């Protein structure tokens with residue numbers, strides 16, 4: 001058998017995992033979820049869900065991935081041969097490819113906006129025109145499909161280059177730059193006139209907005225943002241060397257993901273209020289508000305606004321790419337390792353699938369907007385199906401697998417590198433408790449209340 005690739009260093013692992021976690025989920029989805037569910041209260045529930053329910057799944061997936069050194073399907077075959085756990089392996093191959101499909105549509109939007117920024121199309125344009133443009137653009141037939149195609153092709157290209165030369169190289173360079181950029185934009189946004197309301201919205205919780213649906217959405221967002229429940233982190237962990245630290249990678253990824261989301265909130269929300277846009281405006285929020293910020297900058301220093309717009313849409317695009325490659329890698333690892341395919345063929349199949357399903361999602365904003373699945377457009381249906389149901393369900397099964405099916409000593413061994421990491425040994429009891437009880441029970445309770453209310 002061909003030798004499996006590994007990430008080259010600890011830094012590379014963290015950057016690849018953070019690259020997977022930080023993406024459109026933070027910059028695009030998080031701000032509009034916050035807007036849809038009423039601000040600070042959502043953020044608090046989101047933080048609780050991230051650390052109590054979702055971080056344990058990170059540990060579960062990394063333990064499975066690194067112990068088995070396999071794709072998600074192979075991992076189940078190795079650790080629980082001949083059992084029905086193989087279905088979990090299969091579920092977690094299908095769902096990231098579905099996510100990749102609609103994710104690439106939004107990735108395409110960022111390509112479009114980058115082009116517009118490069119052509120100085122936002123400079124000096126009033127807020128309502130920018131708002132109108134977004135609506136017209138996503139509901140048209142061809143343009144969004146064109147940029148979606150470009151996005152999927154880029155993802156395929158990076159994945160094709162391989163784990164070390166493609167994924168590792170790309171994420172190591174881009175992730176640190178992203179952080180700097182989002183900080184700059186957030187700082188600028190907070191200082192806009194009229195931004196105070198947005199800041200207040202993000203900091204002052206109104207708990208009357210709590211509902212079962214909101215808690216489920218917060219949990220779904222946490223799964224989505226940390227790329228958990230579908231074997232993405234499991235697959236990356238299978239490329240982790242044995243001397244790396246699972247606890248540190250998990251906490252590092254979760255904290256950087258959270259910080260990034262909150263920064264994106266501070267970049268977007270103050271501008272939403274300053275521009276007079278409704279916070280609950282939905283998936284277009286980032287695309288409609290950011291150009292507004294750049295315009296404001298433009299009235300003071302024209303060239304600066306153009307540069308910031310370009311820089312920002314490059315940021316979104318890069319963040320989206322580093323996440324999308326992690327989704328694609330799940331399917332590619334499966335096809336090459338289990339089906340004996342070449343990397344080229346496997347990448348091509350996954351790319352084509354995501355391309356076709358993505359086209360349907362894209363059209364669901366325009367020509368196919370009449371197609372309704374349980375009251376949702378195709379795009380919304382797939383997003384809700386994955387985020388609110390498939391990811392938590394996959395995560396639930398992963399914790400049950402690690403907490404109840406694997407032996408405690410195996411999990412301990414993997415989590416503490418054979419007892420050599422002192423902090424991990426000390427914290428193991430807590431993690432074990434979260435894995436066995438808190439996370440599974442919590443996820444089931446959120447599911448149940450959401451279904452019954």
Ligand code: TRP
Nearest residue numbers: 021023024025026224225227323
């Ligand atoms: N977490 C990424 C983001 O925030 C998206 C992502 C990557 C993802 N891999 C995933 C979401 C697997 C769900 C499942 O943009």
